[in-house]
Amino acid sequence: MEDFLWGVLDGIIAWPTLIVNVCGGDYEVFQDRRGDGWYAFGFLLVAASPFLGFFGHGRDRKRE
Numbered sequence: 835m836e837d838f839l840w841g842v843l844d845g846i847i848a849w850p851t852l853i854v855n856v857c858g859g860d861y862e863v864f865q866d867r868r869g870d871g872w873y874a875f876g877f878l879l880v881a882a883s884p885f886l887g888f889f890g891h892g893r894d895r896k897r898e
Contacts, residue, residue, distance in 0.1 A: 837868050841876025848881040 844865060851863050864877060 837873040838876040841873040842880050845877040845880025
């Protein structure tokens with residue numbers, strides 16, 4: 835359960851970390867040392883949520 839929570843935390847900060855890395859930072863986005871299944875599930879669940887919300891929002895507009 836601890837690895838899942840670490841995955842959720844890293845998923846939350848994944849997008850800002852990616853932007854910082856593009857601007858010249860050197861930070862890990864995904865921690866390989868915690869790379870078990872629960873960590874990866876928590877990371878992907880939270881890191882992908884902006885995309886899932888974006889696609890779901892587009893369907894709501896078509897109904898109007």
